[in-house]
Amino acid sequence: MTALLELFLARYIYLFVLVLLAIGLYGVLAKTDLVKKVIGLTIFSTAIYLFFIEGSLQEGGTAPVIDERGSDPALYVDPLPHLLILTAIVVGVGVVGVALALLVRLYRTHGTLDEDVIAARLAGREVADDGDTPEDRG
Amino acid sequence: MTLIADIIIGIGMFFIVVSTLALLIMPDLYTRAHAVAKSETLGLLLVFLGLFFRPELDGPSVGRLVAVLVFSLVANPTAVHALVRASSRSGALPWTxxxxxxxxxxxxxxxxxxxxxxxxxxxxxxxxxxxxxxx
Amino acid sequence: MMTGAYPSVVVRVVGALLSPFILLFGLYIVAHGHYGPGGGFAGGGFLAVAAILPRVTLPESLAYKLVPVHFGPLMGGVGMLLFLLCGLVPMFFGGMFLDYGAVEIAGIAASRMRYLGILVVEIGVGLAVFGAMVTIFDVLMDRSET
Amino acid sequence: MIVPLDIIIFLVLIIAAVLAINVKDLLAAVALLAGYSLFASLLFAGVNAVDVSLVEAALGAGLTGVLFIGAILATSRHSTAKRNLRRRWTMLPLIAAFIGLMLFASTGLPDRGDPEAPAHQGVSRTYLSQSLEDTETPNVVTSLLADYRSQDTLGETLVIVTAALAAMLVLVRREGDDEDDTRGSDPGGDTSGEARGTTDDEQESGRDPYADEREGGRR
Structure with a gap:
C-alpha cells in the first residue's frame, strides 16, 4: 500500500496531465463548434506546458535567479524548460489570435460556426458550380 | 510582532473563507456578488495589513505590497460592479x-x-x- | 460591440485611472527582467493590456487618440527592427550574429556589454509583443485601417 | 510545493476544463478557460517557474480571454452546433488509444523532482554557473532568453509579428470586397444559419440562461 502511494506521489503529475490532454483532445476532435475547438486547443497546449514545467523541477532547487548563495547549479531548478515554455505561451496566444480571426472571417462568409454545416455547404457548392466559389477563400 | 501579524492574517483569512462559503451557498447572483465585493476585499485588506507587521519586511517589499493592495482595492469592487450591472441589464431577477x-x-x-x-x-x-x- | 464608452461612470473612471499605472508596471516589468521575473514577453503583454483597457472603457474618440490604430503594426515592426539591428551591430566589430560581447566600446567590459544587449533585446521584444497583441485586438474588433 | 495543494489545484483544473468544453454559453466557457489558465499559472509558481507564471497570468489568462470575448461578440454567443454522435463515438477509442500510448511511454520517464534526471545533466548546468560572470544578469531565464539562445527568441518574435500580420490579412475589409456579409443572410438550404443572429443585443440573448438560474434559485 505504501509502495503504491509512493508510486502515486512520484508519478501523479503524468496522470493528471494525461487527463487534461484527453479533455483537450476530446474538445478538438469531437466538438463541431469551432470556438469549442479553439478552447480545446488551448486546454491541450496548457497541459503540455504543465508537463514540461513539472519536468524542470529539482528537489531542493529554488527559482533560477542567482542570489547570494552562489551559482551552484544544484541550488536552482533547470531554467531551460522555463525559456522554452515562456516563448511557447506567447506563440500560443498568437496562434489563438489567428485562429479567432479565421473564425470571424468564416462567420462573416457563412453565418455559422458549425463545422458540419460549413463542410456540407462547401461540398454542395463544389458539386453545383465548379469554378467560382468565393467562400472557399475565406 | 510576528504574533500580531499572524492574528491579523488569521482574521483576514477567516473573512476570505466566509466569503467563499457565501459564494457557494448564497441563492442568486446578487447576494454572491455582494459577498465577494465586500467580505473578500476586507479579507484581502487584513491579510496585507498583517504582512506589514512581518519582521522580514524591507523597503521595496513595502512599496510592492502597497501597490498590490491599492490595485486590488480599486479593481475588485469595480469588476463586481460591472458584473452585477451587466447581469441586471440582462434581466437576472433577485432571489425572493x-x-x-x-x-x-x-x-x-x-x-x-x-x-x-x-x-x-x-x-x-x-x-x-x-x-x-x-x- | 466591445469597444466604446462603458455605460457606467465607475468603470469609466477606474479604467482611465488604472491604465497609466498598468503602462508603468509594464515598463517596469520590461526593464526589470535582469533581476526578477519578467522580461520582454510579459512586459509587452502588460503594455498591450494598458492600451486595450481604454478601448473597452473610454469613449472611442479618446481611446483611439491615446493609442492610434496604426500604432500596433508600427510598434511591432519597430520592435522587430530593433532586435535585428541589435543582432547586426556585433558583426561590424568582427563578432557573430547576436553576440553582443564582441562590441568594443572603451570603458565597458564585455560582460557589461552583454548586459546592455540583453536590455535592448528585451525592449525590442516588448515592443513587438505589444504591437502584435494590439493589432490582433483591433483586427478582431473590426477597427483596423488598411 | 505542498503535495495535497498541488493535487487540489489539479482537480480544479480538470473540472474547469471539462466545464469549459461542455458548457453551452460560449462566454461562460471563456471565463472558465481564463480560470483554468490562472490556476495553471499558480501551479507554475509552485514549482519555482516564476517567469512562466507571470507570462501565463498576463498573456494566457488575460489577453487570451480578451481576444476570445472579442471574437465571440463579433460572431455568436450561443453554441448551437448540433451534436454529432457518430463522430464522438469514433473519436473516443482514438483518444483512449492516445492516452494508453502516453501512459505506456510515461513509465520510462524519471520520477518527479529527481535531481539525477537526464534532462538536468546537460547544458543548463553551464548556464546556471556561468550566467552571472558572463552577462551580469542574476535572472538566468532572462540571460538565456536574450543572450545564450537569442536566435530562438528572434524566431519567436518573428512568429508573433507574423501572426498579427496574418490576422490582419485574413480579416481586414478592403475596397471592392463585397462578398462578405451577404452570405450570412443568404436564405440557403441550411437551418442553423438562421438560428444564429448577431448578438449585439444583450437583453435578448441573456434572457434564457438567467431564467434557468432564477428558477433554480426559487426551488
Whole structure:
C-alpha cells in the first residue's frame, strides 16, 4: 500500500496531465463548434506546458535567479524548460489570435460556426458550380 | 510582532473563507456578488495589513505590497460592479422567498409578472432618467 | 460591440485611472527582467493590456487618440527592427550574429556589454509583443485601417 | 510545493476544463478557460517557474480571454452546433488509444523532482554557473532568453509579428470586397444559419440562461 502511494506521489503529475490532454483532445476532435475547438486547443497546449514545467523541477532547487548563495547549479531548478515554455505561451496566444480571426472571417462568409454545416455547404457548392466559389477563400 | 501579524492574517483569512462559503451557498447572483465585493476585499485588506507587521519586511517589499493592495482595492469592487450591472441589464431577477401555495396560485401569471418586472429594468438601462451613456 | 464608452461612470473612471499605472508596471516589468521575473514577453503583454483597457472603457474618440490604430503594426515592426539591428551591430566589430560581447566600446567590459544587449533585446521584444497583441485586438474588433 | 495543494489545484483544473468544453454559453466557457489558465499559472509558481507564471497570468489568462470575448461578440454567443454522435463515438477509442500510448511511454520517464534526471545533466548546468560572470544578469531565464539562445527568441518574435500580420490579412475589409456579409443572410438550404443572429443585443440573448438560474434559485 505504501509502495503504491509512493508510486502515486512520484508519478501523479503524468496522470493528471494525461487527463487534461484527453479533455483537450476530446474538445478538438469531437466538438463541431469551432470556438469549442479553439478552447480545446488551448486546454491541450496548457497541459503540455504543465508537463514540461513539472519536468524542470529539482528537489531542493529554488527559482533560477542567482542570489547570494552562489551559482551552484544544484541550488536552482533547470531554467531551460522555463525559456522554452515562456516563448511557447506567447506563440500560443498568437496562434489563438489567428485562429479567432479565421473564425470571424468564416462567420462573416457563412453565418455559422458549425463545422458540419460549413463542410456540407462547401461540398454542395463544389458539386453545383465548379469554378467560382468565393467562400472557399475565406 | 510576528504574533500580531499572524492574528491579523488569521482574521483576514477567516473573512476570505466566509466569503467563499457565501459564494457557494448564497441563492442568486446578487447576494454572491455582494459577498465577494465586500467580505473578500476586507479579507484581502487584513491579510496585507498583517504582512506589514512581518519582521522580514524591507523597503521595496513595502512599496510592492502597497501597490498590490491599492490595485486590488480599486479593481475588485469595480469588476463586481460591472458584473452585477451587466447581469441586471440582462434581466437576472433577485432571489425572493415565496411560499409554495402562492407560487402555485401565481403559476398562471408567471410569464406576465416576469415581463412586468423585466421591463423597468430594461427601460432604465437603455433610456431611463439615470442614463449616462454619452453616445 | 466591445469597444466604446462603458455605460457606467465607475468603470469609466477606474479604467482611465488604472491604465497609466498598468503602462508603468509594464515598463517596469520590461526593464526589470535582469533581476526578477519578467522580461520582454510579459512586459509587452502588460503594455498591450494598458492600451486595450481604454478601448473597452473610454469613449472611442479618446481611446483611439491615446493609442492610434496604426500604432500596433508600427510598434511591432519597430520592435522587430530593433532586435535585428541589435543582432547586426556585433558583426561590424568582427563578432557573430547576436553576440553582443564582441562590441568594443572603451570603458565597458564585455560582460557589461552583454548586459546592455540583453536590455535592448528585451525592449525590442516588448515592443513587438505589444504591437502584435494590439493589432490582433483591433483586427478582431473590426477597427483596423488598411 | 505542498503535495495535497498541488493535487487540489489539479482537480480544479480538470473540472474547469471539462466545464469549459461542455458548457453551452460560449462566454461562460471563456471565463472558465481564463480560470483554468490562472490556476495553471499558480501551479507554475509552485514549482519555482516564476517567469512562466507571470507570462501565463498576463498573456494566457488575460489577453487570451480578451481576444476570445472579442471574437465571440463579433460572431455568436450561443453554441448551437448540433451534436454529432457518430463522430464522438469514433473519436473516443482514438483518444483512449492516445492516452494508453502516453501512459505506456510515461513509465520510462524519471520520477518527479529527481535531481539525477537526464534532462538536468546537460547544458543548463553551464548556464546556471556561468550566467552571472558572463552577462551580469542574476535572472538566468532572462540571460538565456536574450543572450545564450537569442536566435530562438528572434524566431519567436518573428512568429508573433507574423501572426498579427496574418490576422490582419485574413480579416481586414478592403475596397471592392463585397462578398462578405451577404452570405450570412443568404436564405440557403441550411437551418442553423438562421438560428444564429448577431448578438449585439444583450437583453435578448441573456434572457434564457438567467431564467434557468432564477428558477433554480426559487426551488
Amino acid at each position: 422567498v415565496i411560499d409554495q401555495e402562492i407560487a402555485d396560485a401565481e403559476l398562471g401569471t408567471a410569464q406576465e409578472r416576469y415581463d412586468a418586472v423585466d421591463d423597468p429594468v430594461v427601460s432604465e438601462a437603455t433610456g431611463g432618467p439615470s442614463e449616462e451613456d454619452p453616445r
